[in-house]
Amino acid sequence: MLFSPILQLAIDFSIHIDFVERLPNYFAVMFPALLLIFSGTLYRVGYAFLGAPVEWANFSPLAAILLCGAAYLPRKMTLLLGAGPIVVADLILNVHYHTPLIDSGMFSRYFAFGLILLLGFRNKNQHYNKLLFLFASTLAASFLFYLITNTGAWMMTAAYSKTLPGWWQALTIGLPGFPSTLFFFRNTVFSDLFFTVLFVVAQTIFTTSRARVTEAAPSTVRIPIQRRQS
Secondary structure, three states: OOOHHHHHHHHHOOOOHHHHHHHHHHHHHHHHHHHHHHHHHHHHHHHHOOOHHHHHHOOHHHHHOOOHHHHHHHHHHHHHHHHHHHHHHHHHHHHHOOOOOOOOOHHHHHHHHHHHHHHHHHHOOOOOOOHHHEEEEHHHHHHHHHHHHHHHHHHHOOOOOOOHHHHHHHHHHOOOOOOOHHHHHHHHHHHHHHHHHHHHHHHHHHHHHHHHHHHHOOOOOOOOOOOOOO
């Protein structure tokens, strides 16, 4: 098979490195999971540097990256390799757009990210209908991100009136001269679902291949050594 050497390398790594023994069984998905996480983050940065076409605005699976990472990866790995690249990408984009490194919109975004991480950690402990729960959580994460970030924009943007109609404008049509907020929400949902599907497929293929190789591996038989008596 084309990917057999890669799978064997991943399996050898998980066997011969001592600290891996203490990780959960989800270690088998770390290679494809991290590849998808970094690909999604690079796409987000590349989208901005390539001109940011409006049609692809918000097609960036931030919520799904954190959700799937929290659901399948060890907690420390999720915080370091899931949330870490998102923070770095935010700083790069703020420099690119000539905005302060810490802008007001980051507070609402990271509050939403915190809730999404908690939702993902809840999914880790889900033993029944895990796949259904994961996709339902993906939709919930997309909605949380949309609701919290746009509410934050309504509170911090002077162009929105601080009234119920102004809040509803922030959630629906947005500001004049820009695509509607619902357009951004639609792209967010599509990108999160797309990433979750890729994540689940990669996890299934990789763990299935790992299980087959493990079953095919010969068992180790220990032969007792007799000591010579003096």
